[in-house]
Amino acid sequence: MSMTHAEKIREILTRGGRSAALLMPGVFDALTARLAVQAGFEVIFTSGYSVSAARLAAPDFGVLTATEMIDTARRVCLAEPETPLIVDADTGYGNAINVIQTVKELQRAGAAGMFLEDQVWPKKCGHMSGKVVIPLEEYESKLQAAIDTRGDRDFFIVARTDARAPLGLKEAIRRAKRSHEMGADATFIEAPQSIDEMREIAREVPGVRVANMLEKGKTPLQTPQELHDIGFDLIVHPLTALYAAARAYSDVFRILKKKGTTREDLHLLLPWADFHGIVDLEGYYELEKKYRER
DSSP states (O other): OOOHHHHHHHHHHHHHTTOOOOOEEEEOOOOOOOOHHHHHSEEEOOOOOHHHHHSSOOSSSSSHHHHHHHHHHHHHHHHTTTTTTEOTTTTSOOOOOOOHHHHHHHHHTTEEEEEEEEEESSSSTTTTSSBBBBOHHHHHHHEEEEEEEEGGGGGEEEEETEEEEEHHHHHHHHHHHHHHHHHEEEEEOOOOOOOHHHHHHHHOOOOOOEEEEEESSSSSSHHHHHHHHHOOOOOEEEEEEHHHHHHHHHHHHHHHHHHHHOOOGGSSSSSSHHHHHHHHHHHHHHHHHHHHHH
């Protein structure tokens, strides 16, 4: 029997001789997923921030729905079915009953796992101000619902707490430790504000620890080896592709508007043939030929 995608992630994390933490890039559609896999990443991630920006041109402010996030996960998994995808499921989109439905829908979409956080809904990006978290007991109910629901199909559950900003690091560590005790595959304290805080998290919280590397965010950017040395096992770079794409789109649109042509700026664009390689145009020609000749 083949491994589930969740088991693949656990196997990668326990692989002997690792000298660096496992790095997951953030993707926000099928094309960015394809590019990340072609670059060699073993696990990929979709964030609510990036999907909200790409689909709605809206901030990560609780306006994205479960339906939109699950649809994105389904499209990513169809494009890259062999690569485990972890989905940022925010708060589970409601209470424990909603969490059950979210887990089931993400499993049906083909996702390997999810992040489940303890913010009050509607939530905010973990590096924004004004966050509020629910009582630990309420979060425990939601986390237990996710753990109970995954069943034989398996699911990699990352328990995320945003308590650092509103309640302090000690409370965030307490919540992470409780999530580990309950059976979460990994724990994630969002937005520690220094290397010293990260070291304290690594000392105090057992199990697999997640770090979020957000460019210009509250947490200092570190390399996978540096994070491994501190004591983190799984890294997410959720917004790198989104910010790079927005910069590239903005630049080329300005050029096109100013000049009316890209004739002198083709170096900014991927060549026709190279792009068709990414989307496997030749494979589609072969399929067309196969069924035309029947």
